[in-house]
Amino acid sequence: MKIKNNRMFFGFKFILPVALALFIIFCCLPVLSCSKNAITKTPPGIIAEPERNTNKTDEEAALTEEKILDDDKFKLMRMNMVQNQIAARNIKDEKVIESMLKVPRHFFVDESQQNSAYEDRPLHIGMGQTISQPYIVALMTESLELSGDEKVLEIGTGSGYQAAIIAEIVNQVYTVEIIPQLYNTSKDRLKIYENVKVSNHDGYYGWEEFAPFDSIIVTAAPDHIPQPLVSQLADGGIMVIPVGPPGWNQTLYKVIKDGEDIVIKEITSVIFVPLTRSKE
Numbered sequence: 001m002k003i004k005n006n007r008m009f010f011g012f013k014f015i016l017p018v019a020l021a022l023f024i025i026f027c028c029l030p031v032l033s034c035s036k037n038a039i040t041k042t043p044p045g046i047i048a049e050p051e052r053n054t055n056k057t058d059e060e061a062a063l064t065e066e067k068i069l070d071d072d073k074f075k076l077m078r079m080n081m082v083q084n085q086i087a088a089r090n091i092k093d094e095k096v097i098e099s100m101l102k103v104p105r106h107f108f109v110d111e112s113q114q115n116s117a118y119e120d121r122p123l124h125i126g127m128g129q130t131i132s133q134p135y136i137v138a139l140m141t142e143s144l145e146l147s148g149d150e151k152v153l154e155i156g157t158g159s160g161y162q163a164a165i166i167a168e169i170v171n172q173v174y175t176v177e178i179i180p181q182l183y184n185t186s187k188d189r190l191k192i193y194e195n196v197k198v199s200n201h202d203g204y205y206g207w208e209e210f211a212p213f214d215s216i217i218v219t220a221a222p223d224h225i226p227q228p229l230v231s232q233l234a235d236g237g238i239m240v241i242p243v244g245p246p247g248w249n250q251t252l253y254k255v256i257k258d259g260e261d262i263v264i265k266e267i268t269s270v271i272f273v274p275l276t277r278s279k280e
């Protein structure tokens with residue numbers, strides 16, 4: 001009995017710790033590996049970044065992930081826009097295509113409109129004004145035949161989107177907006193571009209201080225080609241401008257300055273908001 005008891009005691013003494021160790025190994029390993037997965041798991045299509053702030057609350061971490069997914073969603077929309085609306089309609093200039101792939105159009109519209117930002121149509125930007133359909137932005141930009149070292153004047157800043165598209169391509173952009181509220185918002189948005197200057201005045205008169213310009217783009221329609229804009233266009237420069245009565249029967253023109261002469265070519269029919277005039 002005594003011996004038997006001793007054996008049992010030895011058995012317990014030996015088997016218990018081993019069983020305990022095995023229990024810990026088998027039970028805890030899966031838990032450890034699960035939690036490791038939970039930390040490093042990355043949503044599909046997103047490149048994992050190293051954890052930067054370990055003090056983040058769950059809520060903050062979720063917000064960051066949501067933002068990344070959101071950016072990814074807009075990037076996809078942008079790629080579809082370029083493929084189906086721009087390249088499919090024969091816009092070939094690589095610089096224009098690249099710029100339209102890069103500039104986040106949704107950033108230039110009100111939050112409530114962001115999901116429509118890449119649709120094939122103009123969008124309201126407040127104060128009765130619109131941001132042009134993506135294809136028209138691309139067509140006008142391509143028509144300027146930009147090589148990259150131009151100084152460009154835009155009349156009608158609006159949301160700032162067209163200015164951003166050009167700023168990705170050239171050295172310097174000057175853009176003029178007549179409505180103070182639109183000027184203020186677009187000026188803020190365009191702060192990310194060091195090569196864009198924004199002004200709040202009647203663009204019918206161009207921007208004398210920085211003339212001459214290699215290219216001029218007008219994104220509101222006057223009923224005639226403003227003489228001050230022709231004067232501020234450099235020799236050999238190109239101006240793209242819609243001309244016509246408010247709301248209908250407008251034509252987009254390419255105006256090329258050739259010394260004292262100007263050559264005018266028709267591009268296509270368009271509908272733009274009217275170029276309004278200051279009251280003084």
Ligand code: SAH
Pocket residue numbers: 125129130131132155156157158159160161162163176177178179182201202203204219220273274275276277278
């Ligand atoms: N290019 C803009 C779209 C502009 S819509 C964009 O990418 O969002 C036309 C803009 O021209 C409007 O914002 C309107 O206020 C502005 N505008 C109209 N007449 C103007 C004038 N005389 N001078 C400057 N801006 C003018």
